[in-house]
Amino acid sequence: MATLDRRALIKGAAAAGIVAGLSTSALTRSATAGDGDRPDAEIYGVPSVNPLIEQRADPFITPRTDGMYYFTGSVPEYDRLVVRGAPTIAGLGGAPETVVWRRPASGRMGGHVWAPELHRVGGRWYIYFAAGDSDDVFRIRMYVLESPLPDPRDPAGWTLRGQIATEWDSFSLDATTFAHRGRRYLVWAQSEPEIAVNSSLYIARMDTPWSISTKPVRLTTPTRSWEIQGFRVNEGAAIIVRNGRVFLTFSASATDARYCMGLLTADAGADLLDRASWVKTPDPVFVTNERTGQYGPGHNTFTVAEDGVTDVLVYHARDYRDITGDPLYDPNRHTRVQKLYWHRDGTPLFGVPVGKGGPIVRLSPVDSRAALVHHDGSALLVRRDVRELATSQFRFVAGAAGDGTESIQSVDLPDRYISVVDGTVQLTATATAFHRLRGPRGIALRLAADPGRYLTHDRGRLTLGPAAGDRTRFLLS
Template identity: 50%
Template sequence: MEVQQKELHAIRPLIEQRADPFIYRHSDGYYYFVASVPEYDRIEIRRAQNLEELAASTPVVIWRKRDTGILSANIWAPELHFIDGKWYVYFAAAHTTETIEGLFDHRMYVLENDNANPLEGSWTERGQVRTAWESFALDATVFEHNGSLYYVWAQKDPKIEGNSNLYISKMSNPWTLTGPQTMITKPEYDWEIIGYKVNEGAAFLRKGNRVFLSYSASATDFNYCMGLLEADADADLLDAASWRKSQAPVLTTDESISLYGPGHNSFTVSADDEKTLFVFHARTYKDIVGDPLYDPNRHTFVAELLWTADGRPDFRGSVASLAHSAQ
């Protein structure tokens, strides 16, 4: 008997023109959404009680870039976290100078709000997150694991060739690193060094006795793709040897469903807490006029995260499932 194959469709975004998406489901029953806006000039939050309503919900601008100096250019990749009863937004910002280099000389910063609803109240600038050296740094995420607060970020080590590596450190509070800062991956495989040598955009996930960090690599055009790190849940996460790295990318461009340059993901949960959801950005076309960073059409997609038989995230299967269900 011939097995009928399910038809694949081009997948549809949940929210258009929002890159580096981060969705968090809070204990108040709301989903909160932040992302890079095409103008790179502000941070906005939107919320809704279900994912479908996020697209139509009205964004609230909580912070705008400064006119000059630090924090005045290319506001990238905000993330919203709730830690010890307060809200925190982690993001990267560059500065205006007489040379173009300043526009891409990013540092990492933190905002804080103690209001129950982060769309209200006042946001305080907690300042720059200081690392071991002053250099290009961005794409911070935080997570709590086994009683400790961890910070993972991308940064340029002046002594290592390339654009950014991934590092991990513990935190003494939500804006201060403490103890050793460990590099856990650098661009080394062919798929990580197309256009630029990049490891960035990490996202944390725990499943059973393993923890995972997904991340993105290469230039931000159709070559952008995802890799995966994993460690045992009881391992020392500050020991680089604890992390095992995928030798091949776990998600890449798929022209059959008009998916180009997928990456910079986050994870959230379904409303019933039963399913993990995979949130990521991608374009729906390949050819870009000019610098990909200024093409506004990186859209936010959400798919149920599937798992492989050996207990790892199945990003390709998750996206394929989304394509099967698309109409």
């Protein structure tokens, strides 16, 4: 997708998103406020319930444009292009959907319609998509629609600009475009005739939003074991520029539970048309997770949350492994979003595809803000260096009694909760109820069964104790 620039996206204070079904408001952090500066001190970078949108694969969410996010993705029927919009990412889940283009009844583009992306270039909207023909639905080629209207949901504005021509008239799809250092690029997947793989990834410079002006450069072809499961595939590229580097994610293998994401990295000052500028991470960066019940995560894009600073990973996955028939025609690849984290060395940290439920948070004691609560087996610890992202991610789950209490659920072990067992704080299958108390410096978590005791940070562990200032206050991020 287009390069994400935080400075261009920060416009005033952050918006607050309210998530249906939760007992508390999901608030984003102000672009200028520091931790604990807000009265409630609650920070949800991505205030969304997962899945965000059901039965929409290959999802794409634009950066916030004139106060609106716009979404498009593949529909199970593969017969039309749809757009929906909302002021918040969470709002996209219930937003009405407009059909902006339908495939013709026969002939060119009358077959499968796949993987649309919506981009704002030069004051106009463009949809990049792939389509087959009515007599051969898999004769897939790349096409571009253009609209001069400010609202991409208006079907009246869309006209076909035509096919994106490349060096070969062969299977090609998943076009994405981005601007970097004053130049616009196209990245796409294609079957190069002389290479015995289903698709590789290519890059070229663009001279118009619908044409390339340089010879394609092959960035990556599927060779590693995780890229050739079922099919030999590299596809679905997405770009994010951060920390002096250009990161390009892509998807690999068949579209079932073996589908996964890989990563290419280039220096931001390098020649992006030089294959030697790019380094492929040896292992996949985002894969199926049995514990969270998410299968085949991939075909991702990126956007930025309402706070203007929090990077968001957008992707699809299924809630089950076993598929009857061709996975391409299984309709239940759902759109999901979650916060994208960053390693200290400036590289992206994806974690695991989170399961169903509300926003994800990490907890830091106010008296040790650089540290995080995480679990190591059943033990709950507070450490600065947490190796696995998912062990430090939690959800607040509303109490079934509707009494305002909440339990704190582990993300990577969703059948486990922060629990009090015989006076000891552990991660167990028994959910303990807490009252979440907001204050000017973080939140306090008071034991519902004993109002005199709180979750407390005590020398690297979670314990119980009386109210004790910053030791019993936590920041959420």
